[in-house]
Amino acid sequence: MKRQKSHSISVYNLTPGTQIVGYWHQQTFTIIKPLGVGTVGAVYLVKRQDQALLALKISDNSLSITSEINVLKKLSKVRGNRLGPCLYDRDDWRINSINCYSFYTMSYIKGRSFNEAVRNASVNVLFTLISQLLDQVEHLHKAGFVLGDVKVENVMVSDDLKNISFVDVGGITMMGRSIKEYTEFYDRGYWQMGTRYAEVSYDLFSIAMLALHGIYQKPFKRQEKPSAQLSKKMNQNPALKPYRTCMEKALHGRYTSAKKMKEDLNLITAPSRKRTRSNTHVPSIAHTSIGELIILAVGSVVLFIVATFY
Amino acid sequence: MNKGTLKQILLITDGCSNKGEDPSVVSQKIHKQGIVVNVIGILSEGEGSDSLLEIEEIATSGGGVSQLVYPNQLLKTVQTVTKQAMNQTLKGVVNQELKQLLSKDQSIDTLPPDQRGEVIEVVEELAETTQMELIVLVDTSLSMQNKLETVKEALIDLSITMNARIGKNQFMICAFPGAKTVTEKVMDWKSELKDLHAVFPKLTSRGVTPTGPALKEAFYQFSQTDLMRSFEGETTEEPFDFSL
Numbered sequence A: 001m002k003r004q005k006s007h008s009i010s011v012y013n014l015t016p017g018t019q020i021v022g023y024w025h026q027q028t029f030t031i032i033k034p035l036g037v038g039t040v041g042a043v044y045l046v047k048r049q050d051q052a053l054l055a056l057k058i059s060d061n062s063l064s065i066t067s068e069i070n071v072l073k074k075l076s077k078v079r080g081n082r083l084g085p086c087l088y089d090r091d092d093w094r095i096n097s098i099n100c101y102s103f104y105t106m107s108y109i110k111g112r113s114f115n116e117a118v119r120n121a122s123v124n125v126l127f128t129l130i131s132q133l134l135d136q137v138e139h140l141h142k143a144g145f146v147l148g149d150v151k152v153e154n155v156m157v158s159d160d161l162k163n164i165s166f167v168d169v170g171g172i173t174m175m176g177r178s179i180k181e182y183t184e185f186y187d188r189g190y191w192q193m194g195t196r197y198a199e200v201s202y203d204l205f206s207i208a209m210l211a212l213h214g215i216y217q218k219p220f221k222r223q224e225k226p227s228a229q230l231s232k233k234m235n236q237n238p239a240l241k242p243y244r245t246c247m248e249k250a251l252h253g254r255y256t257s258a259k260k261m262k263e264d265l266n267l268i269t270a271p272s273r274k275r276t277r278s279n280t281h282v283p284s285i286a287h288t289s290i291g292e293l294i295i296l297a298v299g300s301v302v303l304f305i306v307a308t309f310y
Numbered sequence B: 001m002n003k004g005t006l007k008q009i010l011l012i013t014d015g016c017s018n019k020g021e022d023p024s025v026v027s028q029k030i031h032k033q034g035i036v037v038n039v040i041g042i043l044s045e046g047e048g049s050d051s052l053l054e055i056e057e058i059a060t061s062g063g064g065v066s067q068l069v070y071p072n073q074l075l076k077t078v079q080t081v082t083k084q085a086m087n088q089t090l091k092g093v094v095n096q097e098l099k100q101l102l103s104k105d106q107s108i109d110t111l112p113p114d115q116r117g118e119v120i121e122v123v124e125e126l127a128e129t130t131q132m133e134l135i136v137l138v139d140t141s142l143s144m145q146n147k148l149e150t151v152k153e154a155l156i157d158l159s160i161t162m163n164a165r166i167g168k169n170q171f172m173i174c175a176f177p178g179a180k181t182v183t184e185k186v187m188d189w190k191s192e193l194k195d196l197h198a199v200f201p202k203l204t205s206r207g208v209t210p211t212g213p214a215l216k217e218a219f220y221q222f223s224q225t226d227l228m229r230s231f232e233g234e235t236t237e238e239p240f241d242f243s244l
């Protein structure tokens, strides 16, 4: 909304070498490269004057930045929390008397977005990552928060596919409140399958949708009967078969904890040493079925046409 | 701080006003009474975003938020605009209090980061707990025909967002132009927006879009429901006067 207004300088396309100086603490941060742009702000890899490499998030929406800083501060007090980056600096960049942008720095997380990371991975690897995410989310839930805005852009995976991290704290909401930020595809309200209350089952629904997104590699639009549509999606891909029960349970809010869902997943992804070894032919996501891809392609064309003539 | 009810009008339209008072002038008067006016302009395919300049003007003078969207973005936009305007209003109210507490030229944005964080927490707490009265004012002129189904979906979605809050909500839907009157109340105050199938039965022919008069009538719907007082800081002493 605000982004469309023309500023003399845009914090969304700062070039390498640009120096950001904090007004309150006088630290200098030199931009090395952009890491990504989201709905709230832009994130850059920066070098602080003491040579530390950090990720810096800046936006023209100071309310959102401040709110995210508050969340990061609270998370830092949660014991055993491994979810998300750590907060380092918080400051304002006052370019002149009119243009002032709030920013904060956090630990730089190396890796790729969830979608890219799992593109050529097996379904098994995908769910092993999901299980790891659930483990972290369990800690968060115990501390009284939900993730909220789960989506492929906000979940990063290390290049060796061993570690998964959550980067965007903008959606993290205190339990019992209304979800602060969400993205339609992952939101059970959009799918007419529940409320936007911050509770355990809200996250588990979006994590199941994250898995579906990783498998189909792109989101799909809601149709006439959303719940049935999702069930169909689950049946379309044969590689998903072992996970169907678990996924359905998550989508219908029948898990009471992330831990329970994780345990169910672990039974499938790593049932026993013997079975894993004999399981040499793990179907890869990218090679699931060409027919499926065609259906998807045709489907989106139809949707596009419908949308155009709406 | 006086815990009141937030009052908003959300205008959804796809064209410019061409009858009656200037909607921006009306909107400014409404805002002076502590009610915020938000505007969503629905674009047709191929229509540029400069075609509905009036929309930003109405929202700005109404202390609210405006957005131009294509029908397929309406779902997310209706709730974003509503929440953003809520935060903006509450931030304004808190700012007002701060000025009294600290000094005239202090504001949330000039506070040091740590203190600002505490203040923002208060704003968020308020956004979660205040009561809300929202009148949705929908343009139902003929050009809106294909868009009303999407509008309904977006309103149902808005209710899901708003009702996940701790604070209570009241919604009303008005359509304009009405068959005989300027606006027509199509749904009286309710705590939820659902079962909207029969809400917009009649479409009126293209030609007149009396946005200004419609806003004025929507405003009077609030006055009739003297449920709660508006925020203290928002109201002015001068009596409400629509005479131009």
Ligand SMILES: Nc1ncnc2c1ncn2[C@@H]1O[C@H](COP(=O)(O)OP(=O)(O)O)[C@@H](O)[C@H]1O
Binding pocket: A035, A036, A037, A038, A039, A040, A041, A042, A043, A055, A057, A085, A106, A107, A108, A109, A110, A113, A153, A154, A167, A168, A169, A170
């Ligand atoms: N700590 C980080 N380390 C590395 N990359 C990051 C980090 N934080 C964010 N990013 C990248 O920047 C993008 C946008 O950041 P995000 O916090 O999600 O912004 P928004 O709140 O606007 O969605 C992310 O999708 C991710 O690719």
Ligand SMILES: [Mg+2]
Binding pocket: A038, A039, A153, A154, A168
């Ligand atoms: Mg993001």
